[in-house]
Amino acid sequence: MVKKAEIKNLSLASVMDERFSRYSKSIIQERALPDVRDGLKPVQRRILYSMNKDGNTFDKGFRKSAKSVGNVMGNFHPHGDSSIYDAMVRMSQSWKLREPTIDMHGNNGSMDGDPPAAMRYTEARLSKISGEMLRDIDKDTVDWVLNFDDTESEPTVLPARIPNLLINGATGISAGYATEIPPHNLGEVIDALIYLQEHPDATLNDLMQFIKGPDFPTGGIVQGLDGIKQAYESGHGKVMIRSKSTIENLRGGKELVKITEIPYEVNKSQLVKQIDEIRINKKIDGIAEIRDDSDRSGLTISLELKRDADVKGILNYLYKNTDLQISYNFNVVAIKDMRPQRLGLKNILQTYLDYQRDVLTKRTKFDLKKAQDRQHIVEGLIKALSILDSVIKTIRASSNRKDARDNLVSEYQFTEKQADAIVALQLYRLTNTDVTKLRQENSDLAVKIAEFENILANSNELDKVLQTELLEIKNEYQSPRRSKIEAEIENIKISKKVVVPDEQVMVMISRDGYLKRSSIRSFKASELNDNGIKDEDRPVLIKKLSTRDNIFIFTDGGNLIYKPVFEINEVKWKDTGEHISQLNGLDSKEKIIAAFDFSNLKQSGSFLITTRFGNIKQTEFSKLLPGRTYKTRASMYEKFKTDEDSVINVEYLEAGDVKDVLVMTEAGLALRYNLNEVSVSGARTTGVKAINLGDNDKVVNSQVVTENSQIAIIFQNGNFKKIEVAEIPVTSRARKGIKVLRDLKTRENLIGNFTKINADDIMLRVYTDHLNGHDIILGEHNLSNRTSNGSAEINVETDGVPTSIEHLLINEIELINTK
Structure with a gap:
């Protein structure tokens, strides 16, 4: 009687859980993870056993790889031929295994990632050391099971007379588990086994006298003894693998770096490509040519450097930004007692010894x-x-x-x-x-x-x-150790001299927030006024700088933008450039009020910061250094008490400056006192009271002055005057100040702005609320007394009310000697 189909009501979760558990167990034990006893995955074990069974051993001739693959697939491993052949090829690759278990004739791939020839073209046989893996297999030393179709028996594990798990390592990924076991030196592992055999209570430190660390087939320098020890103790740790190189002198003061060993499993051609792209894109300065000079004698990557190049700096940059140095993470997981376990070094050695005793x-x-x-x-x-x-x-x-x-x-x-x-x-x-x-x-x-x-x-x-x-x-x-062990992981510091070529460029920063750098050639080919900025905008900085210089840009909204010169987009001088609006945290109405350039970030001075509502402070340069997010976010350098306040002036002071600060208000009150009265505070502070402001009064500017300084004052009615600072007595901070103008009976007399006159100033430029610029020739004006209201200079009806008086940037331009 035909049995009827039975339908069961089962939850999808329970079915999925049961099926996936079976699948996971299968791929963990039957595919991805090695056995701790012989260090082999099932496909590797079946390849070795099948080739040995067929007499395809090291003392006989080579046979077509396709024949071996077919025998393995037909008798023991019912999976795709490509997976079997890939496993066979890896077992023959001397740059992947410390002691290859397969000898192969023909193209079996390369360190450049080239694929092997098809299996119909290559020939293979067991290597001599594979004989040790299979020795005594015919003497009932291992357990046997039936193959997939119950026609033959296969070993569950090989006798493995060599400690293969440590010598050749393993890598694999399965469901919920992964393994990454590095290769080791055969002689060192056997010495450790013998020591453990004689001293069962040996500590990890005792065993590490023999096993110094991994010994990769590609050599290299392994850094991080603590990481090695942690991995040997817990099965999980991290080390750095660095290429090994030598430096040769060439004619003309040039040097040649020869890289003879690269990190384990790094693709050589990709490494050469990485370095060449860095050279082409000029990410560092000093690499003239990169060549792959590898031949039958061994691996060689030649790095030809320019004259007087910083060899150590270039190598440090390449270590950090290419596969010339990589991190290697131990994850020592293997099948022990029929289940995956993370194992320490002593556990692996002890398990192998116990297994070999059983085999013997x-x-x-x-x-x-x-x-x-x-x-x-x-x-x-x-x-x-x-x-x-x-x-x-x-x-x-x-x-x-x-x-x-x-x-x-x-x-x-x-x-x-x-x-x-x-x-x-x-x-x-x-x-x-x-x-x-x-x-x-x-x-x-x-x-x-x-x-x-x-x-x-x-x-x-x-x-x-x-x-x-x-x-x-x-x-x-046994063979000599290839990888050198270094105790400490070197902290790589990349010199800016390497990353950035030292080139002289023209830099311009405008009040509206546009930045650009141009080559000197582009600047010379342009008219001075054809600088690419809008008519209503004006420069805050025009200067010839090195690409290695640093710029601090201050906005009136209390935000500081840090820009290395080399990070400013290079454009033609007549182009506008990039805008700072790409930075988060900036208001669209913010204006740039000051920009300073520095050759390095180790300055000892401080910034004097004054706000419109009468606050002042000094902040040390070291407190305003850029953070990690400087490229995408401006930092705060001034905290306001009210949203209406803004910064009106920022000046840089060298350490030890003994000068006075002069603060002037719109109502014509001026207060002069020593800089020592301005306390030093951090970036996210408001500061102290600069001057005691009256109702509706506000600060127009502050300047650092001396007794011999002169200042220029522009009035809101268009008048202009020059006076000596000595006319304003030195008092103390936070007072009301004294008048520098004479009040008018019919209308308000207010100051637009003032500035200190430098010794080389020929003229000053006044800007109005109509965004018009008006040049004042200083030689045409005599010194006035403190209470004078100056002489008429600007027609406010046609040109607008003066809002600022500034130095021309002609001084920096003249230094270039191009006009």
């Missing part, structure tokens, strides 16, 4: 039984030869072989096995010589049997055998 015990039992069986046969043959005539007579009287065997057993008390051997004995063996050989063989077998029984009865004897065989493997296969 099983092998010794196998050899013992074989020797005992043979001894039993030899004793029967010797006995038969001693009564040869009777034996022959009995055999001749028998009807067939079975009858002869039975007669020998019944008449002379031979065992069936002995009787079978006697019946099969060839006539030429019936000589005295062969009797002697049998007796010698019996004696030798007795010695072997005693030796095997002693090994099985005494664990110390077993360890002696294991130690002897480990030392034989070490002597046969």
